């Protein structure tokens with residue numbers, strides 16, 4: 181251990197003694213609690229992986245299957261080349277993302293970062309620009325912050341200048357998607373998104389960023405708008421995805 185590392189560890193130990201770290205979700209303390217997340221909460225996080233659809237990343241129930249293209253992507257090829265999520269949308273991720281989205285609770289940032297550090301999303305570093313899925317201006321005024329932008333900044337802290345927040349816009353305020361099925365969601369979002377400055381993204385590789393992937397309708401519509409604006413490729417990176425056959429409310 182170098183002197184610098186030793187001093188840092190010592191500082192941490194003294195800090196922990198004075199202000200014992202607490203889990204931002206269950207308030208548990210103890211030696212495993214770091215970055216606002218205790219060991220018990222962290223162990224509940226399920227990282228996504230194979231077997232999954234080579235395009236949309238949906239999970240396949242047979243653990244022995246290889247990655248292949250799912251029926252939905254074969255029937256209706258999406259406008260994005262690849263969509264991947266870091267983790268599944270269950271606790272504690274569901275609560276963290278909810279608190280970030282609706283309360284802009286900044287104590288969620290450290291645990292979300294901690295979870296992201298355990299995932300490999302280096303594939304998406306090759307993007308020229310990162311576009312958070314936008315909120316309609318009315319909803320943005322109400323919430324104050326676009327949570328997808330926060331997630332993009334959290335995942336790509338060294339690429340802040342490439343995170344474009346006013347290029348992709350939601351021009352139509354759409355009703356909530358929660359009670360709609362896949363087809364209903366698509367209709368609800370039709371022509372909802374547009375690209376304000378197409379010249380910026382023309383022939384560029386774009387990474388769309390959002391918090392939760394349910395049916396892919398939102399990122400699918402965003403990707404169409406970006407493709408129409410002349411992007412070379414659209415990739416999609418989502419923090420969490422709802423497992424197939426599992427309701428978002430679970």
Ligand SMILES: [Zn+2]
Pocket residue numbers: 203204205206207208217218219220221222
């Ligand atoms: Zn906890």
Ligand SMILES: [Zn+2]
Pocket residue numbers: 233234235236237238249250251252253254
């Ligand atoms: Zn698929």
